[in-house]
Amino acid sequence: MSVIAVRQLGQNALTDNAWVRFAVRRTGRLLLSLWVLVTAAFIMIHALPGDPVRAALGPTAPVELVAQRRAAMGLDDPLWSQYLHYLGNLLTGDLGTSMTSGLPVAEVIGDRMGATVEMAVLAFAVAVVVAVPLGTAMAALASDGRRRVGDWMFTSTSVVLATIPEFLMAVGLVFVFGVQLGWAPVAGRAGPGSYVLPVLALAIGPAAVLARIVRVEMLAVLHTDYIRTARAKRLPPRVLYLRHALPNALTATLTVGGLLLGGLVAGTVLVENVFAWPGLGGTIVRSILAKDYPTVQGVVLVYGVGVLLVNLTVDVALAVLDPRSAIRES
Amino acid sequence: MAPATRSRWIGALRSPLGVTAATLLLVVLLLAVVAPLVWQSRADAVSPADILQGSSARHPVGTDLLGRDILARVLVATRLSVALALAATAIGVLAGLLLGTAPMLLGRRAGRWIAALINVAVAFPNLLLALFFAVIFGVGAKGAVLAIGFATAPGFARLTQTMVATVAGRDFIAAARIAGIGRIRILVRHVLPNIAEPLVVTATMAAGGSLLSFAGLSFLGLGVQAPSYDWGRLLGEGLAQIYIHPAGALAAGVAVVVAAMAFNLTGEAVARAIGLRSPQAGARPADDAPPVARAGGTYQAGSSLLSVRNLSVTFPAGADEVTPVREVSLELRRGEAVGIVGESGSGKSLAALAIAQLVPAPGRVHAERLEFLGADLRAGSGKAHRRLLGTSLAMVFQDPMTSLNPTQRVGRQLAEVVRQHEGADRTRAWARAVDRLRAVRIPAAERRARQLPHEFSGGMRQRAMIGMGVMASPALIIADEPTTALDVTVQRQVLRLLENIRTAEDVALLFISHDVTVVAQVCERVLVMYAGRIVEDLPAGELMHDARHPYTGALVAAVPGMDTDRELPLAAVPGRPPEPGRLPAGCAFAPRCPLATARCREQDPPLATYGGDRRVACWHADLAPTVAPQQTSAAGQPAAAGTEGSTA
Ligand code: SF4
Numbered sequence: 001m002s003v004i005a006v007r008q009l010g011q012n013a014l015t016d017n018a019w020v021r022f023a024v025r026r027t028g029r030l031l032l033s034l035w036v037l038v039t040a041a042f043i044m045i046h047a048l049p050g051d052p053v054r055a056a057l058g059p060t061a062p063v064e065l066v067a068q069r070r071a072a073m074g075l076d077d078p079l080w081s082q083y084l085h086y087l088g089n090l091l092t093g094d095l096g097t098s099m100t101s102g103l104p105v106a107e108v109i110g111d112r113m114g115a116t117v118e119m120a121v122l123a124f125a126v127a128v129v130v131a132v133p134l135g136t137a138m139a140a141l142a143s144d145g146r147r148r149v150g151d152w153m154f155t156s157t158s159v160v161l162a163t164i165p166e167f168l169m170a171v172g173l174v175f176v177f178g179v180q181l182g183w184a185p186v187a188g189r190a191g192p193g194s195y196v197l198p199v200l201a202l203a204i205g206p207a208a209v210l211a212r213i214v215r216v217e218m219l220a221v222l223h224t225d226y227i228r229t230a231r232a233k234r235l236p237p238r239v240l241y242l243r244h245a246l247p248n249a250l251t252a253t254l255t256v257g258g259l260l261l262g263g264l265v266a267g268t269v270l271v272e273n274v275f276a277w278p279g280l281g282g283t284i285v286r287s288i289l290a291k292d293y294p295t296v297q298g299v300v301l302v303y304g305v306g307v308l309l310v311n312l313t314v315d316v317a318l319a320v321l322d323p324r325s326a327i328r329e330s
Numbered sequence: 331m332a333p334a335t336r337s338r339w340i341g342a343l344r345s346p347l348g349v350t351a352a353t354l355l356l357v358v359l360l361l362a363v364v365a366p367l368v369w370q371s372r373a374d375a376v377s378p379a380d381i382l383q384g385s386s387a388r389h390p391v392g393t394d395l396l397g398r399d400i401l402a403r404v405l406v407a408t409r410l411s412v413a414l415a416l417a418a419t420a421i422g423v424l425a426g427l428l429l430g431t432a433p434m435l436l437g438r439r440a441g442r443w444i445a446a447l448i449n450v451a452v453a454f455p456n457l458l459l460a461l462f463f464a465v466i467f468g469v470g471a472k473g474a475v476l477a478i479g480f481a482t483a484p485g486f487a488r489l490t491q492t493m494v495a496t497v498a499g500r501d502f503i504a505a506a507r508i509a510g511i512g513r514i515r516i517l518v519r520h521v522l523p524n525i526a527e528p529l530v531v532t533a534t535m536a537a538g539g540s541l542l543s544f545a546g547l548s549f550l551g552l553g554v555q556a557p558s559y560d561w562g563r564l565l566g567e568g569l570a571q572i573y574i575h576p577a578g579a580l581a582a583g584v585a586v587v588v589a590a591m592a593f594n595l596t597g598e599a600v601a602r603a604i605g606l607r608s609p610q611a612g613a614r615p616a617d618d619a620p621p622v623a624r625a626g627g628t629y630q631a632g633s634s635l636l637s638v639r640n641l642s643v644t645f646p647a648g649a650d651e652v653t654p655v656r657e658v659s660l661e662l663r664r665g666e667a668v669g670i671v672g673e674s675g676s677g678k679s680l681a682a683l684a685i686a687q688l689v690p691a692p693g694r695v696h697a698e699r700l701e702f703l704g705a706d707l708r709a710g711s712g713k714a715h716r717r718l719l720g721t722s723l724a725m726v727f728q729d730p731m732t733s734l735n736p737t738q739r740v741g742r743q744l745a746e747v748v749r750q751h752e753g754a755d756r757t758r759a760w761a762r763a764v765d766r767l768r769a770v771r772i773p774a775a776e777r778r779a780r781q782l783p784h785e786f787s788g789g790m791r792q793r794a795m796i797g798m799g800v801m802a803s804p805a806l807i808i809a810d811e812p813t814t815a816l817d818v819t820v821q822r823q824v825l826r827l828l829e830n831i832r833t834a835e836d837v838a839l840l841f842i843s844h845d846v847t848v849v850a851q852v853c854e855r856v857l858v859m860y861a862g863r864i865v866e867d868l869p870a871g872e873l874m875h876d877a878r879h880p881y882t883g884a885l886v887a888a889v890p891g892m893d894t895d896r897e898l899p900l901a902a903v904p905g906r907p908p909e910p911g912r913l914p915a916g917c918a919f920a921p922r923c924p925l926a927t928a929r930c931r932e933q934d935p936p937l938a939t940y941g942g943d944r945r946v947a948c949w950h951a952d953l954a955p956t957v958a959p960q961q962t963s964a965a966g967q968p969a970a971a972g973t974e975g976s977t978a
Binding site: 029032033036037040044047048049143160163164165167168171172174175178179223224225226227228229230231232233234235236239243244247248262263265266267269270273274284285288289293296300303304307308311321 | 446447449450451453454455456457458461462464465466468469538542545546549550551552565569572573576579580583586587590591594686688690691713716717719720724725727729732733734735736737738746747750751795798
C-alpha cells in the first residue's frame with residue numbers, strides 16, 4: 001500500500017478536527033517528556049554525592065583549579081539560576097564542555113553520533129526486513145494447520161534468540177564469525193564488512209521478537225471474518241496476505257516495533273563496546289568511568305531525545321495506519 | 331497463598347515447559363548457595379604455571395590470565411550474580427509499588443502527576459535508565475543494584491497502577507470505602523492481596539531481565555568491581571582474550587543466558603497457567619484420514635448450476651476426528667432459490683462454506699461430486715478456478731460489522747473483484763464499484779465508496795457486501811444468515827434487495843438461515859439440516875404446514891404465531907442437538923423425537939424420496955403431520971437451545 005493511499009485513507013476517515021486534537025495531545029506529551037528528560041539530566045549532576053569537579057579532576061588536583069572550574073561551570077550559583085542557565089544553553093545548542101578533553105560536548109557528540117545512528121537504523125531495518133516476511137510466512141503455514149514441527153521450531157528458536165541480550169549475541173558472533181571462521185572483522189568501523197557483526201548482534205533479538213508478534217497477529221487476522229470475505233473473493237494469496245491481512249496485523253506490530261527500536265537505541269551502548277565502534281556508546285561509558293559529567297549529561301540527553309523521537313514516529317505512523325487509534329485515545 | 335492459587339502454580343509447573351524451567355531455576359538457586367562453599371578456593375587459586383590453558387581434565391573449561399579455573403569461577407559467580415539481580419528486582423518492585431499505589435493514596439491531583447511521570451519514564455528503555463541512575467549512584471556493585479532497581483521501577487509502577495485501578499473499581503472496595511475504612515488499610519487489606527500474584531509472576535520474569543542488565547553493566551565496567559566478580563565481569567575479562575582463549579567469555583555468557591531463561595520461563599509458565607497471558611494460538615493437528623463417505627441420498631444429479639453429492643466436512647479432534655457435516659447432496663438450477671434451515675450447530679453454515687471451498691484449516695471437505703457451472707470444484711485451486719469462483723459465486727456473510735476489511739475503503743474492496751478477475755483498470759473498476767453501491771441503494775455512493783467500513787451502518791455494510799457479490803456477474807449467491815445481525819426494517823430491505831437481484835439477473839440463491847419463516851418467504855425449496863445431515867428436502871410452500879420430518883415440524887412449531895405472548899421467552903425445539911463427536915446410534919433426532927421407536931434408536935433412516943419431489947430421512951414420515959405444535963410444546967422445557975444464532 002502506498003504511503004499516499006494510506007494517508008488519504010486516514011484523512012478520509014477522520015475529520016480535520018480529530019487530527020488537530022491528536023496533534024495537540026501528542027505534542028503536549030512530547031514536550032512534557034522532553035521537559036522531564038532535560039530536568040532529569042540537570043538533576044543528575046546535582047544529585048551526585050560530592051563535588052563533580054573534584055571527582056573529575058581527582059583528589060590530587062589543586063584546590064584553586066577546582067574552584068576555578070566550579071566557577072566556570074556556574075556550580076556556585078543558586079540552583080534555580082543554574083537551571084535557567086542550563087535551559088538557555090540547551091536552546092542554543094550548548095551542551096557544556098568536557099571536563100577531560102576540554103572540547104565542547106556538542107562537538108564530541110556530533111563527531112560520534114553518526115556511527116551510532118547508522119548502526120541503530122541499519123539494525124532496525126534488518127530486523128523488520130527479516131521479521132515481517134518471516135512472521136507472515138510462519139502464520140500462513142500455521143494457518144493451514146499442517147506444519148506443526150516447523151511452527152514449534154520457529155517458536156522455540158525465536159524465544160531463545162529473543163532472550164539473549166545483544167552484547168552476548170555480539171560476543172557469540174565474534175566467536176563464531178570472527179574467531180572460528182574469520183569471515184568478518186570484529187572491531188572498528190572500516191568498510192562495509194565491519195558493519196555486519198554489530199548490526200547482526202543488534203538485529204537478531206528484535207527480529208526474533210518481531211517475527212513472533214507478526215506471526216501471532218497475522219494468525220489472529222487470518223481468522224477474521226473480513227479475511228474470509230477476501231478469501232471468498234478468491235484473491236490470489238499475494239493480495240490476500242499482503243494487502244488484506246498484513247496492514248491489519250501491523251498496528252500491534254508497530255507498537256511493539258517502537259518499543260524494540262527504543263531498546264535497540266540503548267542496546268547500541270553495549271554492542272559498540274564489544275566491537276570498539278566509534279559511536280556514542282563508547283563515549284558514554286568512558287565518560288562515566290572518567291567522571292566527565294558534562295559529557296555524560298549531553299550523551300544521556302541525546303539518547304533520550306532519540307528514544308522520544310522514535311516513540312513519536314511510531315505514534316504518528318499508528319494514527320495514519322489505523323485512524324481509529326488516534327480517536328480512541330482522545 | 332490460598333490453596334487454590336497454590337494448586338494452580340503447581341499445575342503450571344506440571345507442563346513440560348514449566349518443569350524444565352522450574353528445574354533449571356532450582357539448579358541456579360542451588361548453585362548460588364552451594365557453589366562458593368565448594369569451589370571458592372579452587373576459583374581463587376592462582377597458578378602461574380597454568381595461564382590461559384585450554385580444556386583439560388583438571389580444568390574442564392580451561393584457565394584465565396592468572397591460571398585460575400574458569401569453570402569454578404563461573405560457578406562461584408552464580409551467587410553474586412543472582413543475589414545482585416534479586417536485590418535489584420526487589421528494589422524495583424518496592425519502588426514500583428510505592429509509585430504505582432501513590433495515585434490511590436495521595437488523591438487525584440498528586441496522583442495524576444505521578445502517573446504522568448511514570449508514563450514518561452516507561453517510554454525509556456531499561457538500559458538507558460540504568461545508565462542514567464548508574465551515574466547518580468556511582469560505579470560499583472551497590473550503585474548498579476540501585477540503578478537497575480530504579481530502572482525497573484517504572485515498569486512495575488505502571489503494572490501496579492493498572493491493576494490497582496482495576497481492583498479499586500470492584501464492588502468490595504467501594505463498599506469498604508463507604509464503610510469509612512482508610513485508604514492505607516484498603517490498600518493493604520484489599521488491594522495488595524489481589525494484585526500480589528501477577529506482581530510476583532512479573533517480578534520472576536523481571537529478575538531474568540535484571541540478571542541480563544547486571545551482566546551488561548558489569549561487562550561495561552560499571553557494575554561489580556575487581557576483585558569481586560560476577561558473570562558480566564567474567565565475560566568482559568574473557569572477551570579481551572577471545573582470540574586466544576574463547577572459553578572464558580563463552581562459559582560466562584552461557585551461564586548468564588541459562589540463568590536468565592530459567593527466571594523468564596518459570597515466570598512465563600506460571601503466567602500462562604494463571605491466565606495472565608493467553609497461550610499461543612497453536613494449530614491443531616490435521617489427520618490425513620480417508621473421507622468418511624456413506625452411501626446416502628438418492629438424489630439424481632442433472633445438468634444444473636450446482637451439483638453436490640455426498641459432501642462431508644471433517645475436523646480433527648485430538649487423535650480422532652469429527653464430522654459436523656455428512657452426506658449432504660443437493661442440486662441448484664439457474665435462478666433457483668434454495669434455503670437451508672436448522673438450529674445453530676446443525677452444520678448448515680459449514681455446509682455452505684464447504685460448497686464455496688472456504689472451510690478453514692484444519693477442516694477437510696470430501697465429496698463424491700462438487701460441480702459448479704460444470705467445473706469440478708474439488709480439483710485444484712489454479713487461476714481459472716479462482717476466477718470462476720471469484721466472478722460467478724458470491725458470498726454474503728452473517729455479520730456485516732466484521733466482514734469488511736476495516737483498513738480499506740469500501741469502494742476499493744468492491745473494485746478489487748473486477749481488478750483481480752477481469753483485469754479491469756483502476757478507473758473502470760472504481761466506476762463499477764460506485765455503480766454497484768448505487769444499485770444496492772447506498773445513498774451518495776460516490777462519497778461513500780471512499781469511506782472506511784466503520785463509517786457505514788450495519789444495513790449499509792450488508793448492502794455493500796451484496797454489492798460486492800454482484801461486482802462481476804454471479805450465477806450463485808450463497809447468503810449465510812445475511813439478515814440475522816440486522817434489525818427488522820433493515821432485514822426486510824436486504825431481503826428485498828436479494829430478491830430483486832435474483833429475479834432481475836437470474837441468479838441462484840442458497841440461503842442459509844435459522845428462521846423458517848424467512849426461508850419460506852424467500853426460497854422455492856427448503857433443505858432442513860439436523861446434526862450435519864439433510865433430514866428433509868421439500869418445496870417451500872409446504873414447509874409451514876406439511877412437513878414430514880418431526881424435526882421440521884418442531885422447528886415450525888417453535889415459530890411465534892400472531893397469538894404468541896411476546897413477553898415469554900422465544901419458544902425453541904425442546905432438548906439439545908447432539909455434539910458432532912457423539913451422535914447417538916440410529917436416528918440422530920431420536921432423543922428429542924416424540925415419535926421415536928426402538929427402530930429409530932437402532933437404525934439411521936436414509937434420506938429417501940418421498941411423494942415424488944421431496945426427500946425425508948425418517949422411519950415414520952407418514953406419521954409426522956400429527957406432530958403438530960401441541961405435542962412438541964407438551965414436551966416442555968422452553969428455550970433449552972436457542973434457535974437463533976449462527977453455526978460454527
Ligand atoms: S426416524 Fe424416528 S426418531 Fe428419527 S425423526 Fe423419524 S420418528 Fe423421530
